[in-house]
Amino acid sequence: MASIPPIKTYHFLPFKYGSELLLDLGRIETLKNYVLDSTLHQLSFYEIIFIREGSGTLALDENKVPIHPRTIIFTSPGQVRRWEIEEEVKGYTLFFEKDFLHLFFSDEFFLYRFQYFHQYSHPAxxxxxxxxxxxxxxxxxxxxxxxxxxxxxxxxMIRSLLYQLLIILNRYYAGVYHVPGDTYVHADFYRFRSLLEKRFLQDQTVEAYTRMLNISPGFLNKICRQFSGLSAQQMIHHKLVSEIKKQLHQNKSAKEICYELGFSDPSNFNRFFKKFANVTPQQYRKSIK
Incomplete structure (x- = not known):
């Protein structure tokens, strides 16, 4: 198999305006570099894209996001992307580092309070x-x-405007996808979401997370169903399947992904993936090519 070129990573430039500022805004049609990059790449920061005009797709991990006027796209750090533009895209891109909000609100789960970031069971x-x-x-x-x-x-001033925008977007997202829009739900749910993002490679059982959270499996399932519509195990499985699809897009072999994600052997890995994706990893890879 041919060697896979490393994925390009774009990092935030905090001193672009002189003193440190961990947020930036630009018009898509005038920005260079990562915006509309047709090669495989990823960002180390959060981004919200507002499409005013244009058409095409943004390949985001395993999903293809259609580009239409009045489309808003949410991306989280580390997602693998590729733009495929058909008609010139115009609009805004708003991007920021976690600490722009995290340090101000003294809330390490602040960005997990919004339904659209770190999302794998609803569209981005x-x-x-x-x-x-x-x-x-x-x-x-x-x-x-x-x-x-x-x-x-x-x-x-910019932080206050961003905060308003994030709240409004959360309300719109909740209305479109019929998910809870309240950003102040049970703290243990946010802790679970945060832990799942960081630990899913090592910990794939509900019991592992309940030990870390010091709560019962029944309680974790209750709050997960209440605030996401999924059980805790379903959320873990959604995250795993999303990661497998992402890695298949990066041309990794099924065997390599199998052991990296902690499956005991390729047959178990294939059964797990087919149960949730309705195709084998090999069939999925063939379909995306």
């Missing part, structure tokens, strides 16, 4: 009506104006 995009999209554009333009005249307190 939504299309909204013109009035709702207009409200988003208004906030983006206010952020853009602030970047045009950076002052000592600009980071506070």
């Amino acid at each position: 995009e939504m299309q909204i009506d013109e009035t709702s999209f207009g409200k988003c554009l208004q906030l983006l333009q206010e952020i853009e104006q602030e970047f045009g005249q950076i002052q000592n307190d600009s980071n506070h």
